[in-house]
Amino acid sequence: MNVRSAQTYWLENQSVPNAARTTPILQPHTSCDVLIMGGGITGALVAYELHRAGIDTVLIDKRTLGRGSTAASTALIQYEIDVPLHQLIQQVGEQDAVLAYKLCLWAIYKLRDIVGRLDTRCGFNQKHSLYYAAKADDIDMLREEYEARAKYGFQVAWLDRQAIKAQFGFDAPGGILSQEAAELDAMDLTQALYRYLIDRGLRVFEETTAEEIDYGFKRARIRTNHDTEIFARKIVYATGYETQQMMQRDQAAYADALKLKSTYALVTEPLANMPEALRRSLIWDTDEPYFYARTARDNRLMLGGEDEWVVDAAERDAMIPQKQEKLLKKINELFPDVEAKPHLTWAGTFAETQDGLPYIGEHERYPHSYFALGFGGNGITFSITAANIIRNLFQNGDCNYGGMFRFGR
Ligand SMILES: Cc1cc2nc3c(=O)[nH]c(=O)nc-3n(C[C@H](O)[C@H](O)[C@H](O)COP(=O)(O)OP(=O)(O)OC[C@H]3O[C@@H](n4cnc5c(N)ncnc54)[C@H](O)[C@@H]3O)c2cc1C
Known part of the structure; x- marks a missing residue:
């Protein structure tokens, strides 16, 4: 099975030789x-x-x-x-x-x-995580989720529109800020x-x-x-x-019971002006298909989402250019001052239960x-x-x- 498009950012940037070079011959x-x-x-x-x-x-x-x-x-x-x-x-x-x-x-x-x-x-950074409403209709669901998480002791805060604007600089009707996440x-x-x-x-x-x-x-x-x-x-x-x-x-x-689908990811060229909020926090939204962003090495952004119910590798990979456009459009809507130029976009197939x-x-x-x-x-x-x-x-x-x-x- 073909589980991903041929080139991904991690393969391109592999700075270490394959780990198993020193393993013995199988007896x-x-x-x-x-x-x-x-x-x-x-x-x-x-x-x-x-x-x-x-x-x-x-x-x-x-x-x-x-x-x-x-x-x-x-x-x-x-x-x-x-x-x-x-x-x-x-x-x-x-x-x-x-x-x-x-x-x-x-x-x-x-x-x-x-x-x-x-x-x-291993690029491990502890981060916060903002799960924000893509539209006003999602606020009730998100609020219910916030209350459930707070009830069971997760470290979360509710951010309304003003708080998201103040802390993240973009416009969204509300969201849950979690203290505990990483990349x-x-x-x-x-x-x-x-x-x-x-x-x-x-x-x-x-x-x-x-x-x-x-x-x-x-x-x-x-x-x-x-x-x-x-x-x-x-x-x-x-x-x-x-x-x-x-x-x-x-x-x-x-x-x-396993449903296969495909998802898309993009890494930008290094940014001159990385938003401070993204240095502190992962962000992802309630949209369908959803959108997320994190930082990557060398001051880059990594964007992803745009899932499709497609498994055929040729069909999946043919959509990469249009998915790249959509991911860039999303980040530009959130952060119009950020000049996000695409470096590489790839696709991967994964399973949901x-x-x-x-x-x-x-x-x-x-x-x-x-x-x-x-x-x-x-x-x-x-x-x-x-x-x-x-x-x-x-x-x-x-x-x-x-x-x-x-x-x-
Ligand atoms: C685009 C994308 C984004 C993702 N983002 C996230 C994320 O943000 N956070 C997160 O937690 N997870 C994420 N995931 C999921 C996470 O990366 C997966 O959990 C992971 O890729 C699956 O890892 P794995 O080792 O189980 O499978 P794989 O990496 O596919 O490894 C399975 C290995 O088994 C080998 N193999 C298969 N069959 C045989 C056989 N018969 N004999 C010997 N070897 C065999 C294959 O060669 C392969 O190397 C993402 C996945 C994708 C595709």
Whole structure:
């Protein structure tokens, strides 16, 4: 599956060599406790958690590390899920909805802690986040959301039109200002994590595909494209949005619960006059399709959104020029004094679930396997949660909050 357009900002700016250069040749027969399939940001975060717990882990990727959808990510790190908290409470109940939000909040600080152990800062910046109404009709919904978040202890403030004008300099009828959010460079983080883990003994093999999997009685046997075999007590599927195809091929239940769509992102040339508000805060709106903006290295802006229900790669990529125009128009409407010149625009395909929550844990069709599918707008924070759940499942066979992310919920 083609998960993104060929060139993205992170690939263009890769200043580090591929992390796995120093990994050994895959032996004809390799054994491990856990085989992670997929070397994107999810695979890296799961590997980090398992490796630190002393679990013997091997990771394979059919491409090179981080070259799936990770390379397209705009990596806004937020606790806010695609489905607003007050609506998620209606869908899944108060306890699970609040817990899902709190887990994403916890993930922001866990990411800060992880980045602190690595050899680069991975562009990690703690930020505020402004979720603003694109039109007056959205104010009631947003106000309800503000009240729900305040009630459950999230650090939020309500900004009316005057306050948004004063603090952000643009016109919007109202919005929620969250104190807790961040941004990072997903590709840098992925590469830095693999460097860290390979230095500490993680076995990583690129350009290695699982061609045949025999889910035996006590462990799985995975035959690779190099005609080698890996024996693993557990497999972790960190195969991103391509997992749906595998499930459809296997006629596995719930495969159709995932809805694929495409999204667009743009990075500007360095700005002479970056708005101060954007240095402090991510911004995103209630529009459909929605719009968001963050800063990126060298005084650039990264803009995104303009989602479309398109999966075909040619059709998706053909829309890049028109999406570029729309993203630029939006930022110009908000900040007419900013001269935002496009540097690069790209597209990525991603998956949504009905409740905005990921699929994490076991699937009845795949014995000895765990899934780490951080679908929705919060893929990276969900991957942190997935890593934690999977370590718990492996060590204890259970996890207190795994139920709300299960297939078939
Ligand atoms: C444009 C865009 C913007 C985004 N913005 C945000 C954001 O602002 N905030 C946020 O939190 N998230 C965001 N996301 C989502 C986040 O980036 C995803 O969670 C992430 O890209 C998915 O990572 P992954 O590692 O699960 O999948 P991938 O990066 O796709 O990695 C999966 C890997 O599995 C490998 N693979 C697949 N099948 C096999 C196989 N059979 N054998 C071996 N290897 C295999 C692939 O080669 C690939 O490297 C965004 C995504 C996109 C596309």
